[in-house]
Amino acid sequence: MLTYIIRRLLLVPLLLFGVTVLIFAMLQFLTPVERSALYVRDIPKNENAIAGIIKQYGLDRPLYEQYWRWLVGRVDGITGERKGGIMFGDFGYSRTASQPVVDLIRNRFPNTLDLTIWAVAPVILVGIWLGVQAAVHQNGFIDQAARMFSIVGTSFPTFVFGLLMLMLFYANLQWFPPGRISDWANQVVFTDDFRHYTNLLTFDSLLNGRLDIFWDALRHMLMPILTLSYLSWATFLRVTRSSMLETLRMEYVTTARAKGLPERDVIFKHAQPNAMIPVVTLAGFSVVSLLGGVVITETVFNYPGIGQAAANAAAQLDVITVLGFALFNGFILIVSNLVVDVLYAVVDPRVRLS
């Protein structure tokens, strides 16, 4: 088990290197002039200004040199200060957000994480359980409802669903407010009394014992959560159900019954863990769709997370910021794949021991 994890960990630097090469290659689709234009706000009066920027930032140097400089930055000859270099956490300056990309991610990511935790946790806790129940009581009420829901769910695009929610519950019924948090709560959050343990607003408000703020944040998040997670509900339900149906027909389930196990143990100790293998695969895939869904959901609901920031940057051709987010997403994907691989080993001894 340990060697398995170590082997996987050794792959991570290699994957990270691949991600940076890919993203750097994409940047090369822009000519040096276009790239230098990122730093210029108006048409320069001096014709040599652009050429000066190209020379200063080495945009005309060979590719490997540019890549190396992008990776580790360069040391200023006079002050000895290191400038740039993504390895040292300098992802450049975001023009649209008027702050360094790293700070932008640092400010925005906790909001997105907060949202995704609340979107994913119920799916994993309840959705999988529902899928199991649907399979155990095949053709029963839960099963029929779950099947209906997953057909509707998988065939409904996120942005349509989100706009529909927005129209119904925000504009017409005015049940839920848009944004992140109400103004009064925002003022409380930025006082010194409010301690930021995790930077995740819902968890911090609970840890501070402020149920009113927790409730306010949740009210703002409910619609984004639904929009972001209904697709996961649908797919997790369907995959768990079909995998569970298959497992329940396996002979070792009959063996478990013949042993005289209570039916509860037959289902939750023998069948379900074996049925989880495709579900873990799905969990890996759903991280990808979640990262995409976050962009749309946060934009639709004006929720200040990294998805919204990335969409803003893309709309204003802020290449540096978009690249920063691309790198960050790549990093998240690598980490989540690692987690999925380890989960595989937990779920399936054949993976662990081979």
Add this chain to the structure above:
Amino acid sequence: MSANNDVLLHVDNLVMHFPIYRGVFQRQVGAVHAVDGVSFDVKRGETLGLVGESGCGKSTTGRTILQLYKATAGKVLFDGADLMSLKREEMRWMRRQMQMIFQDPYASLNPRMTVADIVGEPLMVHNAATGKEIQERVAHLLELVNLSPSFAGRYPHEFSGGQRQRIGVARALALQPSFIVCDEPISALDVSIQAQVVNLLEELQEQFNLTYLFIAHDLSMVRHISKRVAVMYLGVIVELAERDELYSQPLHPYTQALLSAVPIPDPLADARRKRVILEGDVPSPVNPPSGCRFRTRCPIADKICAETRPEFRQLKPGHFVACHFAERFLQ
């Protein structure tokens, strides 16, 4: 019950129909008549062989007896207790007495559990042992089936087919049952390993006074292990007799055809004997033939066979047969 004290299992007119649902409203349009009125006794300490072609309902019979399926009709008395009237929890406790060895050793062991868990779990759920005692019992059981106790921490995929089947045997023995349904326990194994497992089963029977219902399609193997043999065709038992009686003087045309297909390892004797070759296929169990089930392929079928279902009657002491014309074969 004093008169029947040597009978461990009494099966009376067991029926198992699997319904078929079709259409938008899932109406029942028919049923697979997997087992259609099967009756027999199994005596304490004996091995009753149950043979028949694949799909004739022998496995379903075994599983229905163990209440792994809910029978459509009939009665199963085990040691005098009516299994079908037992409540779920009572039946669960009854399972200590009756276990099953499955056909496919690759599918019947949970791939996520170690051997120790697989063999020890019955002990745990029935509170038959606790803590360290379980480990000791598991080690002992593994030794019993000629496996090293050091294998206890391994997973099923690390074993060969024969070893897996022996794990299955150890698991079945864990609760010290008195009755074991062996559902084709050797047909998934290599011939060289079949003998190993069969000999093991015989040794264990002697050691623990076990009663077997041995389901198989291999006639020579059944002859080797059984005391009495029942022949099944399309959901019904057509003949039941002591082993030697059945093999030397089969009274049902189907049994005769089956026996004539067993290869004899002597070319001269093989050339001299009469082969009965059956025409056609086994009819569908969804829509079985009227009267005698076997009449569509029977060489001696007559009008009466289509009209009345032949009674399962005792023609000689201990020799039962379901055929209108069985007397013809009496010598």
